[in-house]
Amino acid sequence: MCTxxxxxxxxxxxxxxEVIIKYQSENGPLIPILQExxxxxxxxxxxxLRHVSKTIRxxxxxxxxxxxxxxxxxxAPVGRNLxxxxxxxxxxxxxxxxxxxxxxxxxxxxxxxxSEDRRYTLEIVAxxxxxxxxxxMSINGQVYGRLEPENVAEILAKYE
Amino acid sequence: MAENQRILVCAGTGCAxxxxxxxxxxxxxxxIRQGIQDRVSVVPTGCHGFCEQGPTLIIEPQQTLYTQVxxxxxxxxVAQDLMEGxxxxxxxxxxxxxxxxxxxxxxxxxxAKQVRVVLKNCGFIDPEKIEDYVANDGYKGLANxxxxxxxxxxxxxxxxxxxxxxxxxFPTGLxxxxxxxSPGNKKYIICNADEGDPGAFMDRGVLEGDPHSVIEGMxxxxxxxxxxxxxxxCRAEYPLAIKHMEIAIAKAEQAGYLGDNIMNSGFNxxxxxxxxxxxxxxxxxxxxxxxxxxxxxxxxVRPPFPAQSGLWGKPTNINNVETWSSVPHILAHGADWYTxxxxxxxxxxxxxxxxxxxxxxxxxxxxxxxxxxxxxFDIGGGIQNGKAFKAVQIGGPSGGCLPDEMLDLEVxxxxxxxxxxxxxxxxxVVMDETTCMVDIARFFLDFSQKESCGKCTPCREGNKRMWxxxxxxxxxxxxxxxxxxxxxxxxxIKETSLCGLxxxxxxxVLATLKYFRKEFEAHIIDHKCPAHVCTALxxxxxxxxxxxxxxxxxxxxxxxxxxxxxxxxxxIDEAACIKCGTCLEKCKFDAVIRL
Numbered sequence: 001m002c003t004x005x006x007x008x009x010x011x012x013x014x015x016x017x018e019v020i021i022k023y024q025s026e027n028g029p030l031i032p033i034l035q036e037x038x039x040x041x042x043x044x045x046x047x048x049l050r051h052v053s054k055t056i057r058x059x060x061x062x063x064x065x066x067x068x069x070x071x072x073x074x075x076a077p078v079g080r081n082l083x084x085x086x087x088x089x090x091x092x093x094x095x096x097x098x099x100x101x102x103x104x105x106x107x108x109x110x111x112x113x114x115s116e117d118r119r120y121t122l123e124i125v126a127x128x129x130x131x132x133x134x135x136x137m138s139i140n141g142q143v144y145g146r147l148e149p150e151n152v153a154e155i156l157a158k159y160e
Numbered sequence: 161m162a163e164n165q166r167i168l169v170c171a172g173t174g175c176a177x178x179x180x181x182x183x184x185x186x187x188x189x190x191x192i193r194q195g196i197q198d199r200v201s202v203v204p205t206g207c208h209g210f211c212e213q214g215p216t217l218i219i220e221p222q223q224t225l226y227t228q229v230x231x232x233x234x235x236x237x238v239a240q241d242l243m244e245g246x247x248x249x250x251x252x253x254x255x256x257x258x259x260x261x262x263x264x265x266x267x268x269x270x271x272a273k274q275v276r277v278v279l280k281n282c283g284f285i286d287p288e289k290i291e292d293y294v295a296n297d298g299y300k301g302l303a304n305x306x307x308x309x310x311x312x313x314x315x316x317x318x319x320x321x322x323x324x325x326x327x328x329x330f331p332t333g334l335x336x337x338x339x340x341x342s343p344g345n346k347k348y349i350i351c352n353a354d355e356g357d358p359g360a361f362m363d364r365g366v367l368e369g370d371p372h373s374v375i376e377g378m379x380x381x382x383x384x385x386x387x388x389x390x391x392x393x394c395r396a397e398y399p400l401a402i403k404h405m406e407i408a409i410a411k412a413e414q415a416g417y418l419g420d421n422i423m424n425s426g427f428n429x430x431x432x433x434x435x436x437x438x439x440x441x442x443x444x445x446x447x448x449x450x451x452x453x454x455x456x457x458x459x460x461v462r463p464p465f466p467a468q469s470g471l472w473g474k475p476t477n478i479n480n481v482e483t484w485s486s487v488p489h490i491l492a493h494g495a496d497w498y499t500x501x502x503x504x505x506x507x508x509x510x511x512x513x514x515x516x517x518x519x520x521x522x523x524x525x526x527x528x529x530x531x532x533x534x535x536x537f538d539i540g541g542g543i544q545n546g547k548a549f550k551a552v553q554i555g556g557p558s559g560g561c562l563p564d565e566m567l568d569l570e571v572x573x574x575x576x577x578x579x580x581x582x583x584x585x586x587x588x589v590v591m592d593e594t595t596c597m598v599d600i601a602r603f604f605l606d607f608s609q610k611e612s613c614g615k616c617t618p619c620r621e622g623n624k625r626m627w628x629x630x631x632x633x634x635x636x637x638x639x640x641x642x643x644x645x646x647x648x649x650x651x652x653i654k655e656t657s658l659c660g661l662x663x664x665x666x667x668x669v670l671a672t673l674k675y676f677r678k679e680f681e682a683h684i685i686d687h688k689c690p691a692h693v694c695t696a697l698x699x700x701x702x703x704x705x706x707x708x709x710x711x712x713x714x715x716x717x718x719x720x721x722x723x724x725x726x727x728x729x730x731x732i733d734e735a736a737c738i739k740c741g742t743c744l745e746k747c748k749f750d751a752v753i754r755l
Contacts, residue, residue: 027453027472028434028452028453028454029454030454031437031451031454032434032435034437035396062455065456066455066456069456069458070436070438070457071437071438071439072396073437073438088358088359089359089516089556089587089589089603090358090359090515090516090521090589091358092603093515093516093517093589093590093591093595093600094517125397126356126358126440126607126611127356127357127358127359127360127361128173128397129173129364129397129398130173130174130177130211131211131358131359131360131361131513131515131521131587132174132211132513132514132515132523133174133177133211133212133214133521134515134516136177141399142177143173143176143177144177145177145178
């Protein structure tokens with residue numbers, strides 16, 4: 001291997017290969033590999049899927065089928081801050097829709113969209129299991145409960 | 161010399177989001193500052209179950225329960241309670257019905273009427289420490305099981321009458337027996353922790369708060385069935401549950417409870433975690449196994465049942481978190497002890513997740529056979545803001561909404577199914593007069609049709625058509641014959657769908673039609689939404705006598721459809737009104753009328 005080119009190797013690519021090595025000898029390695037690959041890249045770029053396909057010898061079409069089946073996987077990059085608004089039953093009954101309205105108004109994006117400045121991505125989810133605090137949302141995994149539409153803007157402003 | 165004390169701070173997902181970690185840090189700092197760190201320890205625990213009042217903490221041995229604790233309360237708690245032994249009364253829980261403060265957690269109505277078997281450790285041990293679990297009779301059930309023959313273990317679980325807590329209520333011992341008697345050297349067991357029902361979070365509570373109880377239950381099951389490998393399939397939306405489970409597995413391996421020759425019995429077992437990837441249908445057994453195998457999570461026709469041909473074609477037994485977690489108690493104390501709780505056909509205790517328009521949201525565990533009224537009013541503290549109870553939704557998207565006259569039902573698998581609902585995973589979402597039942601029926605179908613995997617036509621197309629009809633009704637465009645069409649479609653979907661998701665998805669519609677038909681008719685015939693939820697059926701106007709002409713409504717109206725001179729009555733242009741309700745909220749003189 002050409003040692004002078006080593007610096008050119010993408011560190012994400014190195015991580016991806018580590019992930020593949022970690023799981024490839026296990027039964028059913030595809031989903032854990034995709035999950036960790038998405039952690040590395042933030043989404044699943046086409047090149048990454050091709051690389052996974054070649055290395056673990058699963059047809060790209062099958063991988064694409066899996067990626068599009070599960071809501072966790074993304075084929076496009078997300079913004080810097082991922083907002084998950086819960087519209088599960090408890091949140092629905094306690095006014096989650098009003099919270100969503102306010103988020104849409106503040107960020108000017110709708111479900112599944114990313115703002116032009118890439119500051120926010122908005123996704124509606126069905127339940128994050130914090131029903132006792134409904135209505136809730138989470139931003140980058142941090143859960144905010146007992147939301148009122150009035151205090152949404154203040155929380156969003158904390159995320160640059 | 162003052163006695164040793166432990167402060168149990170709930171650090172489950174709910175309380176963590178209300179600031180529990182700051183509280184833990186501040187408590188630790190303050191305890192050191194006061195020099196009492198030798199006798200007072202701070203323990204981050206799993207869920208106390210009292211999410212509404214979070215962050216909560218319990219001080220042992222006094223069992224003092226403090227609720228809604230904030231950072232600024234810490235110094236007072238340490239100085240007054242821990243140093244002087246005096247209660248900080250303003251942080252005690254006040255019962256919403258009696259207005260009396262509870263001095264200990266055990267004498268608060270919320271906890272006093274519960275029977276905590278599966279939740280015994282939740283909130284009382286550090287879930288990251290295996291020694292805490294072992295000190296509370298942990299792995300005692302496993303030790304007992306390993307002294308018995310596998311067949312005797314299956315018999316004991318059968319005798320206990322434990323039924324699957326994930327929804328269907330299939331007898332657990334019977335299921336184990338099928339898999340045990342299935343031919344084959346390699347067998348798997350799986351813990352279904354893909355708790356997808358919106359409004360249910362008891363499995364999250366157990367995984368976060370007492371992960372070793374799930375591992376112990378699975379070990380006992382694996383020994384009984386003859387499996388040497390297992391998976392915990394946990395939804396990715398529960399990162400803390402996955403983290404605690406990973407730690408617990410590592411600790412159990414170090415302590416020799418997982419691996420080879422467990423407790424010198426010659427029994428080997430390995431356990432792995434798989435995170436779900438966001439598909440509700442993966443809670444169905446065959447879809448879940450497809451997902452572990454790395455495929456799209458679509459259900460298969462049964463037979464063959466998983467007990468014959470499951471994961472990678474091998475005999476497999478799947479139970480959910482609460483079921484596995486009940487098993488160690490049965491083996492530790494015996495089937496006779498377990499059957500003291502429950503009804504004739506549904507034994508033991510069940511955890512319910514109380515949410516919605518109720519005062520005490522949280523996790524509660526009661527014996528099977530407790531009435532809904534007791535759960536909602538004695539433990540749940542009744543309806544928020546003194547509003548009138550309308551319905552309780554039980555069993556998630558597969559269950560139904562039950563009205564007031566059904567609240568004296570004793571909750572067990574069979575009575576609820578007869579009433580048109582189901583125990584399901586145990587989510588109880590309470591609705592009051594401000595909830596529209598047509599909207600709720602549409603809500604559940606919206607969920608089911610989005611989560612349908614698309615494999616079979618009745619579920620994929622039928623639910624969509626039912627949703628279309630309900631959507632029309634909420635917009636005031638429904639016809640009275642739509643109600644018959646809905647019922648017909650529902651019956652076809654129930655009878656012909658491939659898996660549990662499709663077979664049960666019409667239940668919320670059927671139950672609401674059965675108990676709340678008048679509300680459907682009000683939408684269709686009178687074009688009115690009695691709960692004032694369906695925006696298309698609302699009209700806003702201004703009472704000229706009450707309006708002072710302050711202009712606040714006009715200033716806040718997002719579409720500028722309110723006009724009027726200062727100090728004179730304003731009017732709403734109904735054609736332009738988007739019915740957002742902002743004017744109603746803003747008006748200080750109750751002059752806006754919503755019909």
